[in-house]
Amino acid sequence: MYNKHSLYFMSATRKINMLEGSLWDKLIVFALPLAFTGLLQQLYNAADVAVLGRFVSDLAVAAVGNNVPVFGLIISFCMGLSIGVNVVVARALGMKNDQKASEAVRTSFITAIVFGIFALLIGQAFANSAMDWLDVPEEVRDYALIYLRVYLLGMPFIAIYNFLAAVFRSQGDTQTPLWALLIASLFNIGGNLFAVLVLDWGVAGVALATALANLLSAVILFVKLTHLDGPLKLDVSQLLKVDGASLKSIVRIGLPAGVQGAVYALSNLVIQSAINSLGPEAMAGSVAAFTIENSVYCFINAFALSATTFVSQNYGARNLERCSRVMWVTMGLNMCATVLLTAGVLLFCRDLLGIFSSNEEVLALGMIRILWVLVPQPLSVVMDTLSGSMRGYGYSMPPAMVTLVVVCSVRLIWVYTVFPLTPTYETLMMVYPLSWVITMAGLIILYVRLLRRIRNRRQMVEDAI
Template sequence: MLNTRDMDMLHGSFWDKLIIFAIPLALTGVLQQLFNAADVAVLGQFVGKNAMAAVGNNISVIGILVNLFMGLSLGANVVIARFIGAKKPEKVGTAVQTSFALAVITGFLLLAVGEILAAPIINWLDVPAEVEAMAETYLRVYLLGLPLIGVYNFEAAILRARGDTRTPLLALAAASVVNLALDLLFVSWGWGVMGVALGTIIAMGVSSFILFWSLTHSQDILRLQFKDFVFDRRMLREIAAIGLPAGIQGMVFSFSNILIQAAVNSLGPDAMAASAAAFAIEVNVYCFLNAFAQATTTFVSQNYGAGNLPRCFAITKVGMLLDIAFTLGMAAVVIVFAREFFAIFNADDTVVELGIVRFWYIVAPQFLQVFIDVLSGALRGYGFSLPPALLALVGICGVRITWLYTLFPAHPDYGTLMACYPVSWLITGIFIGLLYRYCRRHIKLIRV
C-alpha cells in the first residue's frame, strides 16, 4: 500500500523533488538546533553568561554523540531506501525492525559510557572554574536523554527512506514548543542548567513517541511490528557498514570542534559565550547544507537499488548545485542580520563582536563544505561509506590539529583560531572530490 507521503524518486524530474524532500529535513534540523539555542537563549537572558557558556561548552561533546546516531541512522536510511528501489518489501520490513533495535541498544550503551566519562571530559576541556560545575551538570542530565534521541533519529531515517520528511518535522515542531515552555518554567523555578537539560529530554521524548506511534500504526511496508520481531545480524552488518563510517565522519567534525572549544576556553568566558551564541545561529546554515546532502544520499540509494546509474550521477550534480545556492543564500542572511541575531542571546558588546568575527570565518565560506557533504553522501548511497570517512579524519582533524599546535600558539587570537575551519574544508573537499571521481568510474550494480 502506497503512503500518501511517499515520493517517487525513480521517475520524472528530481530537482523539484530534491527541494521538496530537503526543505522539511532542513527545518527539522533547525528545530533540533533550537533545542540547544533555546537552552542558551533562556540561560543568557535569565541566568547569566556563565550559565550560557556552560551549555556552549557542551555543544561539541553532545555533537559527537548525536552525530554517531545520525550516521548510524543514515546507514538504516540507505539500506531501506535501496530495498524500496529494488522493490523488496520483505527486506524493508526486516531492515526497519533491525534498525529500531539498534537505536535502542546504542542509546543505552552511549548513556552508560557517557555518564562514566562526563567528569573526565569536562576536566580535559579545561573549563574555567566558574563554569565547570554547571557544565558537568548540564552534560550529565542531557546524557539521560540519549536513548530517546537515538530512537528519534532512527525513526526519522526510516520515514525519509520513502520520501517522508514532513512527519519528523511535525513531531519535532511539537517537541520544540514543549522544550521552550519547559525551559522557561524550570528556570523560573531556579533549576538553571539542570532545568533546561531536563526540558530537552522531555521534549525529545515527545518527538520520539510521535514517530513511534506513526510507524507502529502505519499500513505500508515501513510498519514497525513487535509481533514476530526480527533482529537480522546480516542486515545489521549492512546498516553498520554504511552507518558506522558515516557516524565516524560526523564525530570527526565534532571531535575537532572539541579541540577548538578547548582553545576557545583558553581565551576566556567572553570568547566561550560568543562561540556558544554564534554556533547556535550558524548551525542553521549547516542544517540546509546537510539536508541536501542527505536528500542526495536517499535519492541515489533508491535509484542505485533500481539499477539506474545515469540518474544517480545526475542527482548528485543537481543536488550539489542546489546545496551551494541554498547555503550561500542562508549565509547572506546571517551575515546581514548578525547583530539582530545576537541580540536574541546576549547583548554584551564584546561577545557580539567576537561572534561576528566567527561568522566571517565560518558562515561566509561554508559553501566549501557542500563538496564534502554532498559527495560523501552520494558515495554512501552506492555503499562507499568508509573512504570519505577516512579522508575526513585526515583532512578535517589533521588540518585542525596541526593548526591548533602551530599557527594558533604563534598568534593566539580568536580570528586565527577560527580560520582553521575554511582551510580544513577546502583541503578535505579537494580530496573527497578526487575520491568521488575515482569511485564513480568503478561503481557496479549489485543485487539486493
C-alpha cells in the same frame, strides 16, 4: 480520530517517487522539511542558550557552549549510524523487496535502543573527565557538568528519533519527523521557561526540559510507525527479531559515517578547549555564532541527505545515469540555498547574535566566528553533497577516511602549532576554511574515481552477458 486506513493514506501521500520524473522539484520537497527538522533540532540548543542568557547568566550560556562539541561527538555518531538505516531501507524499497525493508526497520529500532543506552552510560562515566579534557574554567565547570549529566538522560530517545526518522526518510517522507520535532520543540521552549522562571532550576531545569522533549519526539515517531501499513510498519510483536544481514549492512554503511562525524566532533573538542582558554566571553560568543551558522548548515546537510536517499533508491533500481543527475542537481540546489541564507545572516548578523547576549565583547567575538566559519560554507556544500552521494552508492568508508584524515590532522596541527604563536580567537577560526579546502579537493578526486569504478564494473557485467 483517524482510523488505520486514513493513517496509511496520509503516509502514502507523503511518499516521493524518486525513480522517475523530474528531480529538482522532488529534491526540494524532500529536503526542505528535512532542513526544518534540523533547524528544530538546533532550536533545542538555541532555546536553552536564549533562556539561560536572558534569565540566568553568561556563565550558564558558556556552560552550554562548552558542552556543544561533547553532544556533537555523540549525536554525530548516532546520526551517522542512522544514515546506514536510510541507505539500507531505501535500497530495499528501490528493489521492491518489502521483506528486506521490513527486517531493516525492525533491526534499526533495536539498534537505536542499544546505542542510546550505551551512549548514556559512557557519557555519564566520562562526564567529569570531559570537563578536565576541555579545561573548563572553574566558574563555569559546575554549570557545565550539571547540564551535561542531565542532558545525557535523553540520549536513548535522541537515538530512537534519528533512526526512526531515517526510516520515514527512506520512502520520501520527511514531513512526519518534522511535525514530531515541531511538537517537541514547542514543549522544550515552554519547559525551559517554566523550569527557569517558575521552578528556578536554572541550568538543570533547562537540560531536563530538553531531555523530556527528546522523549516526546521519539514516542511520536514510534507510535506513528506502529500504525503504518506496508513494509515500513514496526510490528511490536516481533521487535526482538533482529535480522543479521540488515544489521551488518547498517553498520557497514553507517559506522564509517558515524565515526567520521564523531572524530570530526572530536577535532572540534580540541578547538573548544582552545576557546575555553580564552575565557567565558569567548565561550559565550562562540556558542551564539555556532547556533546561527549551524542553522544554515541544516540546509546543507538536508540536501546532502537527500542525495544519499535518492541515489540509494536509484542505485537499487540500477539506474546509474539518474544517480549521477541526482548529485549535480542536488549540488546546484544546495549551493543556491546556502548563498542566499548566508547573505541573509550577514545582513542581520548583529541582531541575531543579540538574541543570545547583550554583552558587547560576546557579540564582537560572535561576529568573528561568523565571518570565518559561515561565509566559507559553500565549501561544505561541495564536501557534503559528494559524501552523501557516495554513501548512496554504499561507499561510506572512503569519504569518511578522507574527511577524518584531512580535517582532523589540519585542525590538530593548527591548534598545537599556529595557535600558541598567536593565541587569539580569530587565529582559531581560520582553521575551519583551511581544513575544508583541502578536504574538498580530496573528495572530488575520490568521487571521480568511484564513478569510474562503478561504470567499469557495469560494463564488465554487460560484456559478460
